[in-house]
Amino acid sequence: MGIRAFLSKPLAAYVVSKQRKWARTPKQTQEAVFMNLIENGKKTVFGKDHDFDNIRNYEDFKKRVPVRDYEQLKDYIQQVVDGKENILWPGKPMYLAKTSGTTSGVKYIPLSRESVPYHINAARNAILNYVHETGNSAFLDKKLIFLSGSPALQTKNGIFVGRLSGISNHHVPGYLRTNQMPSYETNCIEDWEEKLDKIIDETLSQPMSLISGIPPWVQMYFDRIEARTGKKIKDVFPEFSVFIYGGVNFEPYRKKLFESIGKQIDSIELYPASEGFIAYQDSQKEKGMLLLLDGGMFYEFIPTEEYFNENPTRLSIGEVELDKNYALVINNNAGLWGYSIGDTVKFVSKNPYRIVVTGRIKHFISAFGEHVIAEEVEKAMQYAMQYHPEAEIVEFTVAPQVTPEEGLPHHEWLIEFAKMPANLPAFARRLDERMRKLNIYYDDLITGNILRPLEITALQTDAFREYMKTQGKLGGQNKVPRLANDRKIADALAQWQK
The missing domain is CATH 3.40.50 (Rossmann fold)
Incomplete structure (x- = not known):
C-alpha cells in the first residue's frame, strides 16, 4: 500500500x-x-x-x-x-x-x-x-x-x-x-x-x-x-x-x-x-x-x-x-x-x-399546459430501455412540435442511438406509455386528442457532438439541455436526421 x-x-x-x-x-x-x-x-x-x-x-x-x-x-x-x-x-x-x-x-x-x-x-x-x-x-x-x-x-x-x-x-x-x-x-x-x-x-x-x-x-x-x-x-x-x-x-x-x-x-x-x-x-x-x-x-x-x-x-x-x-x-x-x-x-x-x-x-415543455420536466423524460427513457435491452443511447433531447405538416401536434424526441432498438415504434410506445403515467396533464392531452403520441426522430452518429461544436460548447462542463419549450435545438439538430 x-x-x-x-x-x-x-x-x-x-x-x-x-x-x-x-x-x-x-x-x-x-x-x-x-x-x-x-x-x-x-x-x-x-x-x-x-x-x-x-x-x-x-x-x-x-x-x-x-x-x-x-x-x-x-x-x-x-x-x-x-x-x-x-x-x-x-x-x-x-x-x-x-x-x-x-x-x-x-x-x-x-x-x-x-x-x-x-x-x-x-x-x-x-x-x-x-x-x-x-x-x-x-x-x-x-x-x-x-x-x-x-x-x-x-x-x-x-x-x-x-x-x-x-x-x-x-x-x-x-x-x-x-x-x-x-x-x-x-x-x-x-x-x-x-x-x-x-x-x-x-x-x-x-x-x-x-x-x-x-x-x-x-x-x-x-x-x-x-x-x-x-x-x-x-x-x-x-x-x-x-x-x-x-x-x-x-x-x-x-x-x-x-x-x-x-x-x-x-x-x-x-x-x-x-x-x-x-x-x-x-x-x-x-x-x-x-x-x-x-x-x-x-x-x-x-x-x-x-x-x-x-x-x-x-x-x-x-x-x-x-x-x-x-x-x-x-x-x-x-x-x-x-x-x-x-x-x-x-x-x-x-x-x-x-x-x-x-x-x-426553465427547461420544460408546456406548449399545451402539460409542464413536462426533465425527471419525467429521463424516467420514461429508463423505462423504455428496460424493455429494449439491445438499445443504447448516446444522447437525446425533447421539444414540442406545435405546427406539424400533418396531424395533431406532438412531442418530438430527438435521439442519437449507439444501437437502435429492434422495434423503434414499440420503443416509442413504451416512452409514451410511461410519460402518460408520469404526467397526468400530458395523459389528458393525449386522451382529449389535443396531442398525438410522441414521435422519435433518430439522429445520425455524432449528431449531438456536431451540434455542440457549432455552438462552441464541445467538451468541458457543457451539457445538452434535456428538453426545451421551443424548437431552437430541435430545428438545429434536424440536419443530422437519419
Whole structure:
C-alpha cells in the first residue's frame, strides 16, 4: 500500500466523523451559516440596500431580499466585474467563474477567498467518504484524470477569470499533483477534439485508476480509446476502479458507458456549481447526494409549481418534504443573495438530508399546459430501455412540435442511438406509455386528442457532438439541455436526421 492510500484512511475517518456531527443538527448548522452570511453582508452595498442591519432571522431576510436570477442580480454583479469593492461581499472576489447562460450570454459568478476552500474540500471529501465506506484506497496511488475545462486564467480588473473546473485545477492538493492527468499544457488546449487526442496520447500507457468528468464527454474519451486500440477500457486500464461524475443525470448514459468499460465499477456523483459545491454522494448504499449544509451556503427551496408566482413560498431546510420538487435558491459566502441557480431538486432522505437533481426550472415543455420536466423524460427513457435491452443511447433531447405538416401536434424526441432498438415504434410506445403515467396533464392531452403520441426522430452518429461544436460548447462542463419549450435545438439538430 502506497503512502497516499495509507494516509487517506485516518483522514477519511476524521472527515466522516466531522460530517456526521453537522448532519445530525441540520437546522442549527444552517442557522449558523445564515447568521455568518448576514454579518458579512452588512458590510456591503447590497447589505445596505437591503437593510441587513435589521435582519434578525430568516423571516426578516425574506421580507427584504427577493429571489432573483442572474439577470435580475446583474447590476450588482457588473459592479463586481468592474473591480468595485464591497458590492456583494466584503472586498473583491478571488475569482470570477465564467459560465454560459442561455439568455445572459457569458455569466460571471464571483468566488471569494472564503468560498474557494469549500469547492476544493467538498470534492476531496466525496472521495474520502468512499474510502471510509468501502476501504478501497489503492486507486489513490495510481493515475487520476479529471476531464475539465482549461486551467488557463485571464484577468479582469485585477480578478482572475476562468471556468470553474479550470479554477479548481489550481487548487488540487499537492499530494495528488504528481499523479494527476492530463498535463497542464494539454489541459490548456481550448479545442476539445485536439485536447482529447492529446489526453489519449498521455494516458494510454498509464495505470489509470480514477476517471472523472461529465458522462457524455467521458464516453467520447472511451470511444476514441476503443477506436484506437480495439480494446475495452478495462483492458486498456485494468486498474480503473472509480468513476466520478456530475452535471447530468447518469442513468441515460450508464448502460453504454459501462459497456465501453467492460465491467461494473464504483461511481461517485457530485453536484458542483459555480455558485458553490452543493452536494455529493456520501454512500454507495444509499440513494441521493448529501446536501452540504455547512458549506458556506444557506439554502432556500421553492415548490416548483409556485416558482413563477409573484410571491412564492420560500422554505428553509427544516420545512421541506420528501419526494417533492423544489427550485433551489442559495445565499453564499461569495455574495449571491436569494439567488435562483435554475436547478430543481427532490429530497429522498431527511436523516441525513439527501437530494437528487431533477432538472432545470426553465427547461420544460408546456406548449399545451402539460409542464413536462426533465425527471419525467429521463424516467420514461429508463423505462423504455428496460424493455429494449439491445438499445443504447448516446444522447437525446425533447421539444414540442406545435405546427406539424400533418396531424395533431406532438412531442418530438430527438435521439442519437449507439444501437437502435429492434422495434423503434414499440420503443416509442413504451416512452409514451410511461410519460402518460408520469404526467397526468400530458395523459389528458393525449386522451382529449389535443396531442398525438410522441414521435422519435433518430439522429445520425455524432449528431449531438456536431451540434455542440457549432455552438462552441464541445467538451468541458457543457451539457445538452434535456428538453426545451421551443424548437431552437430541435430545428438545429434536424440536419443530422437519419
